[in-house]
Amino acid sequence: MDLLEKTFHNKEEFYNLALEYFHNINSEEYQGIQFDNIVSKSISILLDHDFITTPCIEIKLELSKDEKKIANYFLYVNENKEFLDEFLY
Numbered sequence: 067m068d069l070l071e072k073t074f075h076n077k078e079e080f081y082n083l084a085l086e087y088f089h090n091i092n093s094e095e096y097q098g099i100q101f102d103n104i105v106s107k108s109i110s111i112l113l114d115h116d117f118i119t120t121p122c123i124e125i126k127l128e129l130s131k132d133e134k135k136i137a138n139y140f141l142y143v144n145e146n147k148e149f150l151d152e153f154l155y
Contacts (some may be wrong), residue, residue, distance in 0.1 A: 069145050073123055074108060076109050081106040084125040084141040088153060095154055101129035101136045118142055 073080065085104065096150065107126040127139040144149040 069111060069121075069123075069125050072145065073111060077109055078145070080125050080143075081127075083143065083147055084139065087098060087141050087149070088127060088139050088154075091152065091154070096129075096137070098131060099137050099154075101131050103130045103131050103133075104128070104139075105130060107138070112142075120144065120150070132135065 070137045074097050084106075087103070103146055105128045107128045108124075109126070111121070113121050120146060122142045122144055125143070127141075127143045129137045129139065137155060139155070140153040142152065
């Protein structure tokens with residue numbers, strides 16, 4: 067099974083993994099962000115990225131309050147679902 071097919075068939079696992087990593091980050095990282103909902107937004111396969119030198123999977127979650135986007139959380143993992151990086155803005 068190729069990476070695209072594997073990612074498609076396991077998308078809920080990838081979103082759950084991103085939620086798990088988000089909830090495990092230091093709360094000081096998002097202390098100033100007031101949100102009431104986390105929405106699974108997208109999963110992308112990145113082949114060429116500015117700061118991640120290896121092909122990876124990007125999982126995007128959107129933090130919102132009163133249905134307005136407040137911030138995004140990105141988790142970057144390899145095809146074996148091993149952590150590479152994360153980014154919250």
